[in-house]
Amino acid sequence: MSILVDDDTRVVVQGITGGEGKFHTQQMVEYGTNVVAGTSPGKGGQDVDGIPVYDTVEEAVDEEDADASVVFVPPAFAGDAVFEALDTDLDLVVAITEGIPTQDMAKVNKRLTEVDTRLLGPNCPGIITPGEAKLGILPGNIFEAGNVGLVSRSGTLTYQVVSNLTDRGIGQTTAIGIGGDPIIGTSFVDALELFEADEDTDAVVMCGEIGGEDEEQAAKYIAENMDTPVAGFIAGRTAPPGKRMGHAGAIVSGSGTGTAESKISALNDAGVPVGDTPNEVAEHVEDFL
Amino acid sequence: MKLHEYQAKDIFAEAGIPVPESRLATSVDEVMEVIEEVGYPAAIKAQVHVGGRGKAGGIKIATSEEEAREAAEDIIGMDLKGYTVEKVLVEAGVDFENELYVGVTMDRGEGKPVAMVSTQGGVNIEEVAEENPEAIAREHIDPAFGLHPYQARKVVYDAGIERDVANDVASILTTLYDLYEEKDASDIEINPVMITSDRDVVAADAVMNIDDDALFRHPDLAEMEDEAAEDDLERKANDYGFDYVRLSGNVGIIGNGAGLVMTTLDLVDHYGGEPANFLDIGGGAKAERVTNALDMVFADENVDAVVFNIFGGITRGDEVAKGINEALEAFDEIPKKVVVRLAGTNAEEGMEILNTDLVEVEKTLEDAVQRAVENAQEANQ
Numbered sequence: 001m002s003i004l005v006d007d008d009t010r011v012v013v014q015g016i017t018g019g020e021g022k023f024h025t026q027q028m029v030e031y032g033t034n035v036v037a038g039t040s041p042g043k044g045g046q047d048v049d050g051i052p053v054y055d056t057v058e059e060a061v062d063e064e065d066a067d068a069s070v071v072f073v074p075p076a077f078a079g080d081a082v083f084e085a086l087d088t089d090l091d092l093v094v095a096i097t098e099g100i101p102t103q104d105m106a107k108v109n110k111r112l113t114e115v116d117t118r119l120l121g122p123n124c125p126g127i128i129t130p131g132e133a134k135l136g137i138l139p140g141n142i143f144e145a146g147n148v149g150l151v152s153r154s155g156t157l158t159y160q161v162v163s164n165l166t167d168r169g170i171g172q173t174t175a176i177g178i179g180g181d182p183i184i185g186t187s188f189v190d191a192l193e194l195f196e197a198d199e200d201t202d203a204v205v206m207c208g209e210i211g212g213e214d215e216e217q218a219a220k221y222i223a224e225n226m227d228t229p230v231a232g233f234i235a236g237r238t239a240p241p242g243k244r245m246g247h248a249g250a251i252v253s254g255s256g257t258g259t260a261e262s263k264i265s266a267l268n269d270a271g272v273p274v275g276d277t278p279n280e281v282a283e284h285v286e287d288f289l
Numbered sequence: 290m291k292l293h294e295y296q297a298k299d300i301f302a303e304a305g306i307p308v309p310e311s312r313l314a315t316s317v318d319e320v321m322e323v324i325e326e327v328g329y330p331a332a333i334k335a336q337v338h339v340g341g342r343g344k345a346g347g348i349k350i351a352t353s354e355e356e357a358r359e360a361a362e363d364i365i366g367m368d369l370k371g372y373t374v375e376k377v378l379v380e381a382g383v384d385f386e387n388e389l390y391v392g393v394t395m396d397r398g399e400g401k402p403v404a405m406v407s408t409q410g411g412v413n414i415e416e417v418a419e420e421n422p423e424a425i426a427r428e429h430i431d432p433a434f435g436l437h438p439y440q441a442r443k444v445v446y447d448a449g450i451e452r453d454v455a456n457d458v459a460s461i462l463t464t465l466y467d468l469y470e471e472k473d474a475s476d477i478e479i480n481p482v483m484i485t486s487d488r489d490v491v492a493a494d495a496v497m498n499i500d501d502d503a504l505f506r507h508p509d510l511a512e513m514e515d516e517a518a519e520d521d522l523e524r525k526a527n528d529y530g531f532d533y534v535r536l537s538g539n540v541g542i543i544g545n546g547a548g549l550v551m552t553t554l555d556l557v558d559h560y561g562g563e564p565a566n567f568l569d570i571g572g573g574a575k576a577e578r579v580t581n582a583l584d585m586v587f588a589d590e591n592v593d594a595v596v597f598n599i600f601g602g603i604t605r606g607d608e609v610a611k612g613i614n615e616a617l618e619a620f621d622e623i624p625k626k627v628v629v630r631l632a633g634t635n636a637e638e639g640m641e642i643l644n645t646d647l648v649e650v651e652k653t654l655e656d657a658v659q660r661a662v663e664n665a666q667e668a669n670q
Contacts, residue, residue: 024603075502075505076505076506098572099502100502101473101500101502101503101506102395102473102475102500102502102503103395103402103432103470103473103500103503105400106395106400106401106402106432107432107433109400109401109432110400110401110431110432110433125602137572137602137603138602139601139602139633139634142633152548153548154546154547154548154549154551155546155548155572155602156544156545156546156548156549156600156602157546157548157549157551157552158548159549159600159602159632159633160549160552160600160632160654163600163632163633180547180548182395182397183395183397183400207548209547209548209551210551211397212397212398213397213398233552235548235549235551235552235555236551236554236555237555237558238536238551238554238555238557238558238564239551239554239567240534240536242340243534243567244501244532244534245532245534245547245550245551245567246532246546246547246550246551246567246569247547247548248500248501248502249397250547250548250551253415260555276559277556277559277654277655278552278654279653279654279655
């Protein structure tokens with residue numbers, strides 16, 4: 001089993017005719033993802049490798065019975081693309097785009113309270129259920145089907161930890177990138193809730209980073225609600241206050257909130273071992289299983 | 290992007306927020322010229338992005354020519370927490386009775402902007418927030434509607450601002466929110482807003498940080514970026530389009546993806562080294578970008594050794610290897626030892642391409658970092 005996506009998920013790719021959209025559509029299809037449609041305003045009626053292209057998400061959803069979308073639209077138009085997706089019956093919208101202005105996301109965030117659709121991202125690598133489907137840009141070959149769930153704010157750090165797991169023969173139920181922006185659709189707590197409810201997930205890895213208080217809230221949730229064991233990693237221990245470390249969301253504020261220290265101690269207090277290196281995280285998971 | 294005080298004050302003044310008369314100066318003579326216009330007392334304020342400038346000696350008030358000259362000589366060229374002061378703002382002194390705080394920022398937890406007002410201005414507001422959170426009145430703003438006029442009044446009343454200036458303060462807050470929205474600010478604040486002995490309100494400081502991701506729709510602000518940058522390395526990073534942060538150590542770090550680069554920094558620290566920088570080359574980097582990244586890190590004279598850590602998803606190991614070879618083959622002698630670790634997409638092809646006469650290669654992240662830390666220690670002996 002898995003969470004959110006599997007081989008039945010019918011996917012529409014927003015921005016399928018752009019360079020990124022096209023390349024990653026091919027990669028997703030090659031992985032076995034059921035990509036049923038794409039959108040690109042003004043290019044309705046065309047196709048990309050046999051996948052039909054529509055002008056609007058609504059048409060794509062109606063005609064092809066899609067239930068999830070992946071957004072590869074450039075940052076200036078991505079907020080609009082997410083609004084468009086949220087105005088349909090899709091269950092899941094995965095926004096890969098990096099660099100969406102925060103105030104655009106504040107408006108999207110407001111809309112999310114009014115609809116049932118789940119947003120993953122933006123600025124995330126996407127989601128993968130190994131052997132079944134991937135929605136996003138994760139390199140499929142490093143994942144293996146198994147019993148560990150993974151949730152992370154960062155893309156390449158996810159790959160690092162996954163390869164440490166896979167090297168030890170530990171596979172994954174589903175891996176979720178929630179994104180590195182200050183305002184995101186799915187939080188750690190949301191993802192942990194889904195893993196806790198999934199019978200096949202026997203342990204969870206949570207990779208956080210400096211900035212915000214999502215990891216502290218996750219620690220509270222784990223302590224109060226989770227039976228499934230969780231191992232953690234926090235990036236940014238050496239980050240100075242007030243400097244944005246690449247991700248728009250990875251910044252320690254001047255008053256000291258959002259520090260790695262506060263996150264690590266919150267997780268430790270919740271019984272979550274936090275690795276000093278990605279490899280140590282994999283060791284902790286091995287101990288759980 | 291952080292604007293300097295003088296840049297933000299220009300924007301505030303244009304929007305109608307009262308600010309003291311001021312001008313920028315870069316030499317002692319210029320300071321004296323400006324003071325002839327603004328008169329005494331005058332404030333001389335270092336224009337660097339450092340919190341607590343006043344305490345660190347970066348702001349001085351002069352009441353005479355002698356004091357002004359001395360203050361200007363002290364501040365221009367001084368080292369303020371690692372930054373050299375090149376510019377000062379010279380400003381007419383304000384005779385004030387009270388100092389307030391007014392600001393707007395994004396509340397990440399709520400996903401909404403929040404307006405904040407406090408009677409405890411003039412001090413570090415983050416300390417106030419921590420020690421005495423009730424001293425700051427807050428009002429969350431629905432981004433779909435903006436700040437309603439009643440909300441601006443409410444938060445000013447809640448903060449306990451005196452009645453006779455409440456409307457003026459609410460008006461400043463409204464203008465700040467408008468600017469926050471219009472200019473895609475991530476933070477905007479005035480600390481302090483001064484209440485003068487004539488019961489006027491004046492913005493004595495100005496903070497305005499712009500969301501880097503929104504600069505594409507503000508070409509006027511994007512033009513200020515070079516002027517806002519602190520040093521040549523930051524300017525170079527802007528030109529190359531890198532996410533770059535300079536730190537104080539001697540191990541140069543290049544990688545792809547913010548989380549993994551941060552992790553590499555942390556591992557350098559974990560193995561007893563000190564990171565010199567954060568440099569993310571981003572996803573899908575081609576050979577030229579890799580060459581630029583090495584150029585960037587070599588340009589930092591504090592760097593004694595470099596670690597290059599790539600986990601390819603959309604970034605291809607062979608492209609990275611090509612870029613590393615090209616960059617290093619251009620040198621007669623490699624300026625600093627480079628350790629490379631490639632994993633993920635086309636990593637094996639990349640490993641084969643890498644010229645091992647020029648770089649050291651390690652298979653795991655941990656080994657690569659340890660080796661770079663050792664290299665830096667050796668170079669430093």
